[in-house]
Amino acid sequence: KAGVTQTPRYLIKTRGQQVTLSCSPISGHRSVSWYQQTPGQGLQFLFEYFSETQRNKGNFPGRFSGRQFSNSRSEMNVSTLELGDSALYLCASSLAGGSYGNTIYFGEGSWLTVV
């Protein structure tokens, strides 16, 4: 079956703009998590959605937001982009969440460059 799909794979934005990243989880998976990966900070947890509700949230400013649709697809949005938002954004899905012992599957990520 198809894996986790993230779009777009690469994008360049200007400071102050906003961006929306999309994630289609594996069919049947209801938990979707988002991570930011940078060389300096490593993998940072952004948030997790389960059945359209945000279940967990990391320590990111309110400029970072997300949502999940009834078909489990998820989007994350970053408003008022800053240079420091340049990163690889990874989406991951699982049946009910990694903390419940489910294997988490990752997409290939969306590379965001802010100039």
Place this chain on the structure above:
Amino acid sequence: SQQGEEDPQALSIQEGENATMNCSYKTSINNLQWYRQNSGRGLVHLILIRSNEREKHSGRLRVTLDTSKKSSSLLITASRAADTASYFCASGDKVIFGPGTSLSVIP
């Protein structure tokens, strides 16, 4: 702060040697997972060990878990150049990842 911390941060070995990476975590866990990431790619799940398990094997991988010490180790036996990657452990309600161990296997 991060839930997991891998050690060492970088490891370089010859092909055929064994590689051992360690992970320490802070709070109680239900399970701990290990992942591999090739440069610039997504993470690939390697193995999950539950809190009531002490050791688990998968092919050339062996994972141990010591809940009393809040630590886990990943052993890759008979390493290959294709094992060159970053390895992460993850645990906790939010599935927090450590900074990873960068493994280089020299042919």
